[in-house]
Amino acid sequence: MTCYITDSAVFIMGNCNLDTSLMITVPSVADELKSRDALLRFDLAKEGGLRVEWPEPEMVKEVRKMAEYTRDSEELSKTDLEVLAKALEHRDTSILLTDDYAVQNVAVQLGIQVKPIAQKKIRDIIIWQKQCTGCRKTFDKGDVCPICGSALKKKRKKSRKEKSNP
Template sequence: MSKTDFVLSMRNFGYTTELPTVEQSTVFLRQNLGCRAATLPRWDPDGNQLYTKREKRRKMTYYIADSAVFIMGNCDLDSSLIITVPSVADELKSKDSELRFDLAKEGGLRVEWPEPEMVKEVRKMAEHTRDSEELSKTDLEILAKALEYRDRGILLTDDYAVQNVAVQLGIQVKPIAQKKIKDIIIWQKQCIGCKKTFDKGDVCPICGSPLKKKRKKSRKEKSYS
């Protein structure tokens, strides 16, 4: 509730103060809205609403990081705003990337397991876009974590297959070193021999020739700016 809405609500119940005191707010909330004192809004002397630490966290933008963030080492974000998944650490092979990961953890990096339901939703979308063959277990998990924070998070990745699935799930994406994808793509497989197309596979079931990945359709990516 904004300060204006709160004051207007108080006026409707007979209060005339411009900026309610804590005592007035407490009485008003208890008597008319059935709220506890802990839920009352507070403002500073300039009329700016004050928020608790929990409320501030809810309003923050978080960055969901894949392994490239720690491998490339060109991310200057506050570590306390970065979230990743445990399997990302398994992809860090160099001492430099491991050191960046450890330093980020000391700075507040959060390592969280993905929600199983989110992983299922990611798998479903990856099957739809035909990107499932390109995605590793870590890719699926980082996408699932980004999906969990979709309303207040940005996915940091250079992987085009990950980006392709992410944008179709409504996840905001920010590349690390590469350019961001411009088109959202649905893939299919085409036989290099008989030219028949299939949803998946590596060998043509008709003539036995190899299957090659080919765009089925694409559209411009939605802008989130």
């Protein structure tokens, strides 16, 4: 049976009409919920069977490694990493519900099925790099060019089309 790994967007947007007993999330998702409505939806989902579980530490390490490879690590919060790790634990039987493009990019690279809540799903799988706005040299990370001191800007290094799920 398919389960749904949920990030905070599910509770913030509130337009996810799925059986809450099939949902799993991580404890830190609750920390991202600021509105009373989102907190109410989260509490109602828990009463309806939402499972709130900690991710396996090994899965978090694997997600962090992939996020560094894609260069999405600067965009991902602790909660994002934990949600991805939980989805990785259940990769063969779950769908990750998220609108976050960086989360989707890493998830697809890890072989995790993704379904957006309110946004469109990513079309391209992207590996990022940094390019100097001054001398145009490229780097894997950083905010300031070590050569000329200008700001570094995020830029696509590689990209390929995401395969459609059947």
